[in-house]
Amino acid sequence: MKFFRSVGEVFGYSPFRSLAQHARMCGRAVGLLQHQFEALRLENYGEVEELRDEIDELEHHADQIKEEIRGNVTKSLMLPVDRHDLLEFLKVQDDIINNCEHVGHMVTFRRVKVPHDVWDEFSVLLSKLMEIVNHYEEMVESIRQLIDTSFSKREVERVMEYIPVIEQLEHECDLIQIGLHTRLFNLEEANPLDIQLMVTWVAHLGYVANAAARASDRFRIMILGR
Amino acid sequence: MVIDIFIISAAIVGFYVAWNIGANDAANSMATSYGSRALTLKQIIILASVLEFCGAAFFGKRVTHTVAKGIVPIELLDHHLVVFGALAALLSAGLWITIATYYHLPISTTHSIVGAMLGFGLAAVSQNHLSLGQIKWDVLAKVVLSWIVSPLMGAAIAFVVFMLIRVILLNRYASGSVEHVFRYLQVLTASYMAFAHGSNDVANATGPIAAIMGYSGEVPFWVLFFGGIGIAIGIATWGYRVIETVGKQITELTYTRGFSAEFATATTVLAASSLGMPISTTHTLVGSVIGVGFAGGLASVNLKIVQKIIFSWIVTLPVAAAMTISLYTLMVVFA
Secondary structure, eight states: OOSOOOSGGGBOOOOHHHHHHHHHHHHHHHHHHHHHHHHHHTTOHHHHHHHHHHHHHHHHHHHHHHHHHHHHOOTTEEOSSOHHHHHHHHHHHHHHHHHHHHHHHHTTSOOOOOOHHHHHHHHHHHHHHHHHHHHHHHHHHTHHHHHHTTSOHHHHHHHHTHHHHHHHHHHHHHHHHHHHHHHHHTOSSSOHHHHHHHHHHHHHHHHHHHHHHHHHHHHHHHHHTO | OHHHHHHHHHHHHHHHHHHHIIIIIIHHHHHHHHHTTSSOHHHHHHHHHHHHHHHHHHHOHHHHHIIIIISSOGGGSOHHHHHHHHHHHHHHHHHHHHHHHHTTOOOOHHHHHHHHHHHHHHHHHHTTSSOGGGSOHHHHHHHHHHHHHHHHHHHHHHHHHHHHIIIIIITTSOHHHHHHHHHHHHHHHHHHHHHHHHHHHTHHHHHHHHHHTTOOSSOOHHHHHHHHHHHHHHIIIIIHHHHHHHHHHTTTOOHHHHHHHHHHHHHHHHHHHHHTOOOOHHHHHHHHHHHHHHTTOOSOEETHHHHHHHHHHHHHHHHHHHHHHHHHHHHHHHO
């Protein structure tokens, strides 16, 4: 349609839907990791590799969304939040899925042999991570309500309540990691290379939790720093 | 009678300008109601056609007066020259609107017709029918000032209205129920907007026609009627497509935001109409939307459009004036 003039242009690119989509992808990536560790325990190595590729693809897609947001959030847009805060938040949120991708690869480096209770502990750690990202996703999704109510005090307070919960869960995650590390370093029978590799897994799973906690902190800065 | 041909041509071109105002400007004003889904397309077309017509026919007098003889003192000119000049002005405005629309420039019909009438005045000056001092520069200055003030006023009113909605309603009640109430209120502001738009923009078509009809003091009702019909037909035959297209781009505008922007725009435009100032409804609407954005009501506002509007503003005046001077000269030479 050629012959028309439009006021529509006054509405700029809105990054918030994409931000929430990116957050959902982070959640899905953790979900896939959880499946991957289940497959590891069952020694379903084919599935482990399939899941690695799936996480890879998801991370790639998330990167595209990140690029889309970065490419469109220009200075001439008037957003309800500070542009730098938003981009910084996105950067930290992206670390969640990046670290998922790292772990997804690291579990395929070598087939480790460990007692079943170690897998149980990994499963506990993954469940905790899942809990964190579920809260995290919900928090980021509420940006829609924040905008709809144009950041009403009540809504802001409600959304801010997610942050201490996420921080508490991240702390619990730390404790599980400490327990797991202690257990791993005391596996007398195991191959030292296996131990070395699993310690790296634990550390990187910790980074995932850490990124979610730091991202929710950046989220708070973005919302309160308007 | 050669002059009759000119008068008939002026009626046709005038109708085209009115049609274009309906098809594009009126449609843009109404698209806010479609974007927020406060009304269906059919309801909007009926509402807009009726109220644009009412605004034009019953409230379009003052602005028509300004366009017809506010800038160029047509009473000092031979009637033949007025016919040539006003026809040239209508033709250039119509042509320029069409070109700019094709390139999606956010130009204003109002700026085009004012530039064109000024061109007519300058052409008359160059042929020594008028002196430069006889062109009503003071009125022109007021009109130009109103072009700067109107988007700012739209922005200020929209800012205040939305801030009030925010503080009084959105902070206290669930956003869903607040929006629900404003869905109905937005029907009122949409009507208000259509009426205000008709009252101001009809003059872009009827001003020159009134001048051609030997306008002395009172705008004949049938001229406004003619303009109003042209706008209504424009909405019904082409405007609905524009409403649909633009409406899809502005889904960000919820009922409360749409209400604020429409109320601010309509109030500003109606105030301008009662002062006889021909202003751009579209630019005022853009200002109002930005005002809602400043009040924290929108996810994203593209401020680049301000640059674009200022640019098209600066281009429109000289282009419309130059085109009118050329067409007028051709008519004087060949007729």
